[in-house]
Amino acid sequence: MATTPTALLTRRLGKTDLAVSIIGFGGIPIMGVSEEDAIAAVRHAHDVGISFFDTARSYRTSEERMGAALEGRRCVVATKSDARDAAGIREAVDISLRNLRRDTIDLYQLHGVNSEEELGTVLASDGALEGLHHARTEGKIGHIGITGHRPSVLIEALEQRDEFETVQVPFNVVESNILEDLVPLCVERDIGLIAMKPVGGGNFSNAPLAIKWCLNQPNTVPIPGMSRIQEVEQNAAVARGGLALTAAERAECERMKSELDHRTCRRCRYCEPCPNGVRIGALLMGRSIIQRVGPQRFRQWGTREIIASAQQCTECGECIAKCPYDLPIPELIREAVAYYETISDLAED
Ligand code: SF4
Numbered sequence: 367m368a369t370t371p372t373a374l375l376t377r378r379l380g381k382t383d384l385a386v387s388i389i390g391f392g393g394i395p396i397m398g399v400s401e402e403d404a405i406a407a408v409r410h411a412h413d414v415g416i417s418f419f420d421t422a423r424s425y426r427t428s429e430e431r432m433g434a435a436l437e438g439r440r441c442v443v444a445t446k447s448d449a450r451d452a453a454g455i456r457e458a459v460d461i462s463l464r465n466l467r468r469d470t471i472d473l474y475q476l477h478g479v480n481s482e483e484e485l486g487t488v489l490a491s492d493g494a495l496e497g498l499h500h501a502r503t504e505g506k507i508g509h510i511g512i513t514g515h516r517p518s519v520l521i522e523a524l525e526q527r528d529e530f531e532t533v534q535v536p537f538n539v540v541e542s543n544i545l546e547d548l549v550p551l552c553v554e555r556d557i558g559l560i561a562m563k564p565v566g567g568g569n570f571s572n573a574p575l576a577i578k579w580c581l582n583q584p585n586t587v588p589i590p591g592m593s594r595i596q597e598v599e600q601n602a603a604v605a606r607g608g609l610a611l612t613a614a615e616r617a618e619c620e621r622m623k624s625e626l627d628h629r630t631c632r633r634c635r636y637c638e639p640c641p642n643g644v645r646i647g648a649l650l651m652g653r654s655i656i657q658r659v660g661p662q663r664f665r666q667w668g669t670r671e672i673i674a675s676a677q678q679c680t681e682c683g684e685c686i687a688k689c690p691y692d693l694p695i696p697e698l699i700r701e702a703v704a705y706y707e708t709i710s711d712l713a714e715d
């Protein structure tokens with residue numbers, strides 16, 4: 367039976383004209399908890415007024431769990447697929463509709479378009495974008511968006527095509543470089559900016575403040591990942607509080623940025639490939655995957671080979687020269703490996 371959520375401030379999601387709660391629900395972590403806990407967290411989020419839910423075909427059980435939790439409830443649901451051709455994404459839309467138990471999906475996104483080559487493929491005739499046009503004409507989806515980790519590729523997408531109504535990208539108090547280019551472009555084009563990883567994948571010391579920072583950015587709706595009632599409560603409380611940042615909060619944001627700016631991997635993978643076969647991206651991303659959804663997802667990548675590849679690092683510095691953020695990559699790799707050694711359950715499935 368449908369329930370009426372309590373009010374939370376809403377924000378227009380760019381030219382989709384969808385009114386969504388100022389904080390959305392990021393759907394990755396619910397695949398790392400029990401089905402019962404996942405459904406309880408999603409329902410609780412809706413009960414406290416969160417009206418925007420984002421998931422993906424690739425988040426294993428996330429779509430089905432979200433569908434079960436939200437069936438019969440009024441809210442805005444977004445999902446995405448990494449299919450790259452028209453037929454593949456049309457099939458993905460049909461699966462998403464079944465999983466999410468809806469007649470229409472409000473927003474469907476091209477998932478993880480992270481290179482010029484991938485962009486060319488999805489924009490080509492018979493590419494995934496064309497497939498989404500068909501799905502929209504058939505009434506299966508309402509709006510079209512794009513997601514990725516490389517702002518330059520997303521900017522190129524928005525420059526080439528006017529169809530994208532939203533863009534989803536990592537955007538937080540540390541990963542804020544897009545304030546110089548992608549954010550103004552979104553404002554100019556009236557594109558909704560969905561901020562993934564608003565709390566840096568759980569690495570920020572003050573998560574509520576990091577979310578509040580996001581709420582102060584134009585066109586932006588942050589979607590922190592949630593899987594526990596306590597997280598839902600914490601995030602809803604931020605959305606209910608005053609949004610203006612005090613001078614002390616601004617200073618704290620600056621402190622978080624300066625502390626983590628040169629230690630935070632943006633998952634853009636410009637540093638790869640390593641000439642010695644070190645799996646840099648996977649090594650640096652695994653920690654945040656484990657923290658958000660547990661070791662299982664990381665194990666599926668082939669943990670043993672990834673961790674063993676770190677031994678091939680000769681500290682040649684080639685990757686550092688390619689990293690736009692000047693990260694001390696060999697040092698971060700050593701730290702990551704030390705972290706993995708503390709996780710007892712990293713044997714592969
Ligand atoms: S180490 Fe640098 S270049 Fe490599 S993925 Fe991370 S941020 Fe990108």
Ligand code: SF4
Nearest residue numbers: 640679680682683685
């Ligand atoms: S410093 Fe290590 S990880 Fe980076 S390119 Fe050289 S060998 Fe590869």
